[in-house]
Amino acid sequence: MSSERKIRVLIAKPGLDSHDRGAKIVARALRDAGMEVIYTGLRQTPEQIVETVLQEDVDVLGLSILSGAHMALFPRIMELMKKKGLNDVLVFAGGIIPEEDVPQLKKIGIKEIFGPGTPLQTIIDFVRNNAPRKA
Amino acid sequence: MRSLEQLAQGVVNGDKRSIARAITLIENNGEDAQKLVSLLYPYTGKAHIVGITGPGGSGKSTLIEKLISELRRRGKTVGVLATDPSSPFTGGAFLGDRIRMQRFATDEEVFIRSMATRNVPGGIAKATKDAVNVLDAAGKDVIIVETVGAGQAEVDIIKVAHTVVVVFAPGLGDEIQAIKAGIMEIADIFVLNKADLENANRAVTDLKASLELNAQEKAWKPPVLKTVALTGEGIEQLVNEIFEHKAFLEKGEGASKRRKWVETELVEAIKQKVADLIVDDLKKRKVFNELVEKVMNRQVDPYSAASKIVAETLLSAKKD
Numbered sequence: 496m497s498s499e500r501k502i503r504v505l506i507a508k509p510g511l512d513s514h515d516r517g518a519k520i521v522a523r524a525l526r527d528a529g530m531e532v533i534y535t536g537l538r539q540t541p542e543q544i545v546e547t548v549l550q551e552d553v554d555v556l557g558l559s560i561l562s563g564a565h566m567a568l569f570p571r572i573m574e575l576m577k578k579k580g581l582n583d584v585l586v587f588a589g590g591i592i593p594e595e596d597v598p599q600l601k602k603i604g605i606k607e608i609f610g611p612g613t614p615l616q617t618i619i620d621f622v623r624n625n626a627p628r629k630a
Numbered sequence: 631m632r633s634l635e636q637l638a639q640g641v642v643n644g645d646k647r648s649i650a651r652a653i654t655l656i657e658n659n660g661e662d663a664q665k666l667v668s669l670l671y672p673y674t675g676k677a678h679i680v681g682i683t684g685p686g687g688s689g690k691s692t693l694i695e696k697l698i699s700e701l702r703r704r705g706k707t708v709g710v711l712a713t714d715p716s717s718p719f720t721g722g723a724f725l726g727d728r729i730r731m732q733r734f735a736t737d738e739e740v741f742i743r744s745m746a747t748r749n750v751p752g753g754i755a756k757a758t759k760d761a762v763n764v765l766d767a768a769g770k771d772v773i774i775v776e777t778v779g780a781g782q783a784e785v786d787i788i789k790v791a792h793t794v795v796v797v798f799a800p801g802l803g804d805e806i807q808a809i810k811a812g813i814m815e816i817a818d819i820f821v822l823n824k825a826d827l828e829n830a831n832r833a834v835t836d837l838k839a840s841l842e843l844n845a846q847e848k849a850w851k852p853p854v855l856k857t858v859a860l861t862g863e864g865i866e867q868l869v870n871e872i873f874e875h876k877a878f879l880e881k882g883e884g885a886s887k888r889r890k891w892v893e894t895e896l897v898e899a900i901k902q903k904v905a906d907l908i909v910d911d912l913k914k915r916k917v918f919n920e921l922v923e924k925v926m927n928r929q930v931d932p933y934s935a936a937s938k939i940v941a942e943t944l945l946s947a948k949k950d
Contacts, residue, residue, distance in 0.1 A: 500658055501721070501746075526722035531746045536729035543735040547728070550741055552650035580647065 502530040502626045504555040507544040508537050509568040517590060517611075518559035524615040525557075525622060541568060545575040548584060554626045558605075560590040565600070573603045583627045589613070634662055638669035644768050646741060653743055656760045667760050673767035677709070678876050680772060681791030683813065686779025688799040689823040691730040692859040694774055698734050699862070700869045701772055707739040709765030709773040713754050716746040723747075727776060741765060747778060754778075759790050759895075788816045789894060792887075793875045795868070799824040800833045814840075817852045818875050821868060825856035849883050850875065908943055 506522045508515055515537055522532045533551050535544060548556055556576075558569065569588065576584065588600065589609040597608050607621055637655075640648025652670075656663045680697075682690050694710060701708050712727035723746035734740040743761065750756045754777050765773045777787050787794055796817035801824075820841075822834050838854055853871055857864035879887060912918040921939075924930050 501748075503654075522724060526717070526724045527720055529717075529720045529722045531716075531723045531725060531744075533725040533744050534729060535732055536726075539732060540736075543732055546735045547732070549646055550650050550735075550743060552654045 502555065502622065503551065503553040504530050504532045504557060504622065505535065505544075505548055505551055505553040506532060506557045506559065507535045507539055507547070508559050509539055509541060509544055509572065510560055510562045510564045511538060512559075512561045512590075513537070514561075515559065517561075518557075521557060521559070521589060521615070521618060524619060528619045528623070530622070541571040541575055544572055545579060545581070548576065548581055549579055553584065555585045555587070555622055557622075558586065558588040558590075560588065560592070563591065565590070565592055566596055569600055569605060570603055573605070576604075585622070585625050585627055587618075587621065589618075634666055634669060638666060638767075641670060641764055641768050642673050649741055649764055649768050650743070652764045653745075653757070653761045656764065657745065657748075657755070657757045659757070663760070667763060670763055670767040674763045675766065677762075677766040677770050677773045678793070678872075679762055679766075679775060679791045680872055681775045681777065681787035681794040682797060683777040683787050683794065683816075684779075684797035684821075685799075688779075688797045689859045690776055690779075690797050691727045693797060693821070693823055693857065693865075693868075694727075694776055695730045695733065696857075696859050696862050696865045697774060697869065698731065698740060700865050702734075702737065702739065704869070706771040707769065708734075708741075709762075709768070709770035710740070710742040710776070711745055711758055711761055711765070711773070712742065712776040713745050713747060713758065713778050715778045716748050718749055721749070741768070741770065754786050754790065762790055789891065792879055793818045793872050795819045795821055795872070797821045797823050798833070798837075800827045800829040818850065819868070819871050820852055820854040821864075822854065822856050823859050825864065826858045826861075830856065850878055908939060911943075912939070 504525050506518050508518055518534070522534050526532045533547070533553065535547055558572065560568065565588070573586070576582070576586070586605050587607045587609065588605050592600070592608050592610065600608060606625060609618055637648055637652055641652050652666060655666055682694060684690055691712065694712070698708050698710065710731065712725070714723055714725045714727060716723040725744035725746060728742050728744055731742055734742065745755045745758060745761065747755050754775065758775060762773055762775065775787065775790055794816050796813060796819070798820070799822065820837060822830060822837070824830070834854055834856060841852070841854070855864055855868055855871060857868060859865070909918065912921065921935055925932050925935055
């Protein structure tokens, strides 16, 4: 019997955004690239997101945010991830995130931040090349 | 990586991380998957397993959210396995069932896992049964298994669930058409969801009438319930009926049903093992490809080839 290995991704929307067009487009692109993509829906708390990462045992977490609350929500998410021992999950983010916030977000463990207009192929390649190889 | 024994112990202790890892291991069907199931098996058999099936758009996920809520109110712990289809072309999947259940993401006594079918027909993933065993061993009282939007042939849920709930809704075209033949026969409970919509009563009448046509006298007559999952209407009664059916199964009828289940399970396991053994052996002796070519060239048909191989294998086994 062959052992199948699928990349599992959670696309999550923390905070109070009222639309999720971008998140769904990314989710769809990753699905069409052969990955299993779980979507949380809108208005999730950091606790809900991290708990979902844990229960779904995903390899990758993609955070989408438009509200401007990323400097409050992302550190909380990363802190909870650490607390739960989810250090091997690849985390990336997208949405409306000003350039000057990027270094700080990378410092807390968010591997890449994709702004508006990023080609979908860039995101697919990034996930493929960086998804951890879990046993 | 922790040892399998530690992982199994974690599952039995109800540790969420261990449960999640165990299901991944089973989904990926690694060498260790079978060993893990063996370790967990003695701890299974306590949960009541409820299958939720029905056409896409009938409101299965929303109904499950309300079911979790009612079960929690009654102090039960809950596991959920929600299935969505994989693309036969890319192998990718979009798993969106849990969007409606996120309210319970942080409930310590609820574990929700999304599974892709990974292109196994039948409405649930191949790994579902073993994933159910993981949640069972972890001590969940009730395990809810949601199938992909099912039409007629997605009846594999009966191999997994004790109680099968078939959900339909008015206005999905011809309601009876959508649940005819196979899926109609597997129901222990029928639920007409979205019962606040027009034509709901008509759909219930139609369904009841067609059930009357089933001449066969059955000890359990599947009830037809009306729910409005969005508002929670009818959910309490649905949970009552689920436990009613559970009690019915425990009274004897269940024993024969469970026995039949285990028989099927065992036969499936034997088939799998025997096929693996024989095919591995053919490959090792490098005759497998030769055989494939013979069949391709129409020198022999697959059934005769299989008969011959099985006969040979049995013969050599007798000699040993």
